[in-house]
Amino acid sequence: MNKNSIAFPCPACKKIPEKMTMDNQNFEIAAFETGMEWSDFQADNLPSLDEKIWMRSSEPPLPGSSRIVLVYYPFQMTAGESFWMLFMPALSSFNGWDEHPGEIDSSAFVRCVFEQILLQDENRAWIQIKIQNVILLKDACAVWPESDGSGCLDSFQIFRDNDVLRYNGWMLLSASTEGDLGTWALIKKKNERHHLVALGDWGFHYDIVYGGNKIIPEEELNKLLIK
Known part of the structure; x- marks a missing residue:
């Protein structure tokens, strides 16, 4: 596989599926909902890929900033590609808005550019992304x-x-x-x-x-x- 590309196998069938076609279906955008967890880490203090307990981001990213995120299935990208991702603060990202409805207003659609892979194994990777645009759901x-x-x-x-x-x-x-x-x-x-x-x-x-x-x-x- 290209060292600048990421594609993880499905946990159920153990195969790497075809890349999702992101047709917006006459909406303004089509975004990924899962496959990424947002961190506030810097490149020199990343947890290991096996570490499950670490603090997820609670605040949406800012346009123009660079962020480090953990990605896993179904994330499938090549460095340089841009994509939309749904950001949900830490509590709702784990348990959903139905458990934490107060976090809807701080959830957002985020347009990102995949910049580089920092650490990778067969099922996960820490990568760096650049934030191009942020649209809070409350502002849509x-x-x-x-x-x-x-x-x-x-x-x-x-x-x-x-x-x-x-x-x-x-x-x-x-x-x-x-x-x-x-x-x-x-x-x-x-x-x-x-x-x-x-x-x-x-x-x-x-x-x-x-x-x-x-x-x-x-x-x-x-x-x-x-x-």
């Missing part, structure tokens, strides 16, 4: 123009039940089938309209989240809420 409605979100939540129709969390103007919908595949949506209510700012879609070999400012028709949302 101001950053991106509104667009029609009709049908954006159709992926929920295949699931029997939906979980719903409401917190401080946010609504988090999620649904899955025994951990095999699932979807989730983060919606901000503003001026009596429902703005879909993030839509997650995950399965065996993919874990993608789309970002935008989609206006969800109230009748479509209501159908999901009564399931």
